[in-house]
Amino acid sequence: MTTKADSKRRVVLGGAEPGDVFDVQDQGEGRFLLVRLRRPEPNRDMSREDSLRAMDERPLRLGMTWEELARLTREP
Numbered sequence: 001m002t003t004k005a006d007s008k009r010r011v012v013l014g015g016a017e018p019g020d021v022f023d024v025q026d027q028g029e030g031r032f033l034l035v036r037l038r039r040p041e042p043n044r045d046m047s048r049e050d051s052l053r054a055m056d057e058r059p060l061r062l063g064m065t066w067e068e069l070a071r072l073t074r075e076p
Helices: 048-057 066-073
Strands: 021-028 031-037
Touching: none
Parallel strands: none
Antiparallel strands: 021 031
């Protein structure tokens, strides 16, 4: 395949989709290697039940009293 750069130095790749990301490697002597990078899988949103279960398993509770925390974090 042969393509030509436009005035903004862009080229069109026939097999590329909008949003595709490529790693451009300059191999010297006017050669470039394009490697298409895989899109990461989108994170699955947690359901309400999953969220409540996670909060039950790991509650946000301080493992010490406020006085102990103050003693550890304040300068003497």
